[in-house]
Amino acid sequence: MIRISLSPLSDMYADTKNTEMKNHRYDLLIVGAGFAGLYMLYRARKLGLSARVLEAGLDVGGTWYWNRYPGARCDVPSMEYSYSFSEALQQEWRWTEVMAAQPEILDYARHVADRFDLRKDIQFSTRVKAAQFDEEASTWQVITEAEEAFLGRFCVMATGCLSVPNMPELAGQEDFQGAVYHTGAWPHEGVDFSGLNVGILGTGSSGIQSIPEIAKQANSLTVLQRTPNYTMPAHNGPLSEAFQAEAKKNYAEIREHQRASQIGIIGYGFGFGGAKAMTPSQQIVETTAEERERLVEQEGFSAIRRFADVATDSDANELACEMYRIQVARVVHDGETAEALMPRGYPMGCKRPVIDTDYYETFNRPNVRLVDLRKGGIRQMTASGVSTEQGDFAFDAFVFATGFDAMTGALERIDIRGRQGRSLVDHWHAGPRTYLGLAMRGFPNLFTITGPGSPSVLSNMLVSIEQHVDWIGDCIRWMDGAGHREIEATEAAEAQWVEHVNEVAEGTPYTAASCNSWYLGANIPGKPRIFMPYVGGVGRYRETCDHVVEQGYAGFHLRTGP
Numbered sequence: 323m324i325r326i327s328l329s330p331l332s333d334m335y336a337d338t339k340n341t342e343m344k345n346h347r348y349d350l351l352i353v354g355a356g357f358a359g360l361y362m363l364y365r366a367r368k369l370g371l372s373a374r375v376l377e378a379g380l381d382v383g384g385t386w387y388w389n390r391y392p393g394a395r396c397d398v399p400s401m402e403y404s405y406s407f408s409e410a411l412q413q414e415w416r417w418t419e420v421m422a423a424q425p426e427i428l429d430y431a432r433h434v435a436d437r438f439d440l441r442k443d444i445q446f447s448t449r450v451k452a453a454q455f456d457e458e459a460s461t462w463q464v465i466t467e468a469e470e471a472f473l474g475r476f477c478v479m480a481t482g483c484l485s486v487p488n489m490p491e492l493a494g495q496e497d498f499q500g501a502v503y504h505t506g507a508w509p510h511e512g513v514d515f516s517g518l519n520v521g522i523l524g525t526g527s528s529g530i531q532s533i534p535e536i537a538k539q540a541n542s543l544t545v546l547q548r549t550p551n552y553t554m555p556a557h558n559g560p561l562s563e564a565f566q567a568e569a570k571k572n573y574a575e576i577r578e579h580q581r582a583s584q585i586g587i588i589g590y591g592f593g594f595g596g597a598k599a600m601t602p603s604q605q606i607v608e609t610t611a612e613e614r615e616r617l618v619e620q621e622g623f624s625a626i627r628r629f630a631d632v633a634t635d636s637d638a639n640e641l642a643c644e645m646y647r648i649q650v651a652r653v654v655h656d657g658e659t660a661e662a663l664m665p666r667g668y669p670m671g672c673k674r675p676v677i678d679t680d681y682y683e684t685f686n687r688p689n690v691r692l693v694d695l696r697k698g699g700i701r702q703m704t705a706s707g708v709s710t711e712q713g714d715f716a717f718d719a720f721v722f723a724t725g726f727d728a729m730t731g732a733l734e735r736i737d738i739r740g741r742q743g744r745s746l747v748d749h750w751h752a753g754p755r756t757y758l759g760l761a762m763r764g765f766p767n768l769f770t771i772t773g774p775g776s777p778s779v780l781s782n783m784l785v786s787i788e789q790h791v792d793w794i795g796d797c798i799r800w801m802d803g804a805g806h807r808e809i810e811a812t813e814a815a816e817a818q819w820v821e822h823v824n825e826v827a828e829g830t831p832y833t834a835a836s837c838n839s840w841y842l843g844a845n846i847p848g849k850p851r852i853f854m855p856y857v858g859g860v861g862r863y864r865e866t867c868d869h870v871v872e873q874g875y876a877g878f879h880l881r882t883g884p
């Protein structure tokens with residue numbers, strides 16, 4: 323193994339000319355072995371390209387390798403949150419639940435790696451710290467934290483949108499004597515909370531999934547909440563053999579519909595949220611207060627799913643929020659706790675939708691209490707727990723369910739340098755700029771899978787991952803056939819795409835001034851407030867990408883040569 327330290331480009335390239343380095347030269351370097359990296363490797367092999375995957379973790383699975391907290395599970399129907407590239411694979415794999423839990427999804431990722439013999443081209447326990455483009459050789463040099471260097475004609479960042487845990491800096495954290503966990507980097511051996519007094523910070527998807535499970539085990543659970551969230555019951559359950567067999571028969575059609583849909587989910591038969599699939603068809607603004615109250619009484623939170631105008635009209639949205647709060651009050655017994663759990667002042671749908679199992683019911687347990695941080699925030703952590711402006715709380719263990727530096731975090735943590743040594747961090751100083759979420763001006767032959775500016779996190783990510791990987795694979799095949807050595811987004815194409823991404827997001831609940839979501843980078847202090855994903859929809863986006871290809875890779879500059 324050759325080890326080199328980061329050095330100016332000319333020196334680095336001189337190093338790579340020695341004979342040992344030949345072992346480290348590939349057509350394609352792929353960073354990350356989650357679902358994106360695994361499929362990219364598979365596709366590269368099918369195209370006859372040599373490829374190496376570099377992965378920080380000790381195994382495949384990405385999200386599902388790191389996020390092992392109690393209650394972690396998918397919120398997309400299992401039959402749809404799975405690869406479609408292999409008919410044999412989708413026919414043979416058996417899911418046990420409508421929406422699978424983390425261990426099952428991780429097993430699936432491992433099965434894919436073994437079935438297609440992918441591991442031999444994956445280097446685990448290898449964190450990439452830098453990637454630099456050599457303009458003379460049209461080659462990417464990727465450097466790991468262990469100072470190992472790899473060369474690739476192309477580099478694909480499959481580093482994940484939600485792979486960098488956000489750890490808020492609380493004063494006194496180092497003084498805390500108890501155990502500290504982050505949901506996004508959970509211990510592989512699991513955690514036994516039995517008999518412990520546990521605190522948890524964060525009520526996003528990870529908090530809402532883990533709170534009911536931790537509460538069942540711990541002596542006491544104290545939930546520290548800054549912003550109450552909107553969450554709908556998941557209605558998850560076992561997946562019947564009969565249903566699964568039927569779905570497998572119809573897989574070709576299901577996949578086709580997924581690919582053409584808005585979010586890559588069609589809710590085939592069971593719908594988003596289990597058996598109670600419902601297509602919104604009514605207008606909430608046409609209902610009376612009495613009707614809305616009656617609907618909530620009969621159908622609970624699910625009644626809100628009837629209304630199509632909630633997503634498009636702010637008055638309708640506020641009426642839905644009122645219905646939501648009525649139901650919170652019906653479920654949560656203690657009036658003060660119920661009031662604190664009611665989201666107010668920001669629209670439903672501006673953040674990633676959350677679905678849960680017994681979230682509100684958990685606050686009726688005698689061992690669970692809610693601390694509303696809006697009534698007095700955290701001052702600091704102490705040796706025994708957390709000190710807030712409304713009192714001190716003692717814990718044996720503390721869980722950060724505080725999310726991720728999403729979409730840009732993993733990319734910006736790698737020192738990526740394109741033409742003339744310009745860094746990606748500089749290029750993105752005012753927010754991420756990409757063409758199609760796939761490529762950036764100044765960074766030739768570098769691709770991002772589900773990058774900012776693509777539907778990515780607004781979709782069933784398996785659908786988006788497959789589309790990006792296929793597009794990248796086809797592009798490389800075409801380039802090689804046509805004798806092109808470099809592809810790079812033009813300045814104009816990138817600028818127009820950024821403008822389009824912003825334009826379609828305008829006026830949606832996502833960009834409401836009152837919304838502080840990670841989609842906007844609002845969860846990370848100092849991060850530019852820019853709506854990062856593309857809201858135009860999976861189907862429309864795919865058509866755009868296909869059109870770019872039909873037009874001879876419109877918006878890309880191609881360089882030909884040996």
Ligand code: FAD
Nearest residue numbers: 354356357358378384385396397449450481482485782783
């Ligand atoms: P990841 O799975 O994040 O994999 C990226 C990999 O890159 C990681 O293994 C990481 O270790 C590695 N990596 C990153 N940086 C480096 C580096 N510098 N060097 C080396 N390796 C690096 N999506 C849905 O569509 N539906 C869901 O229900 C859903 N549920 C989710 C639940 C949780 C708890 C979370 C966190 C996310 C969820 N997502 C869901 C989003 C999920 O991230 C995607 O569905 C999908 O798993 C992403 O795959 P990926 O390969 O793109 O990225």
Ligand code: NAP
Nearest residue numbers: 395396397490524525526527528529548549674723724725
């Ligand atoms: P998140 O949605 O960003 O939620 C983080 C929570 O931590 C929020 O409640 C936030 O409060 C709180 N928080 C962060 N910093 C804080 C601070 N300094 N002080 C007090 N509170 C703080 O993160 P997540 O729950 O991990 O989910 C991230 C995404 O991962 C999801 O949106 C989803 O895409 C994916 N995910 C999916 C599932 C699933 O169901 N399949 C499960 C987990 C995760 P504020 O709201 O006030 O900022």
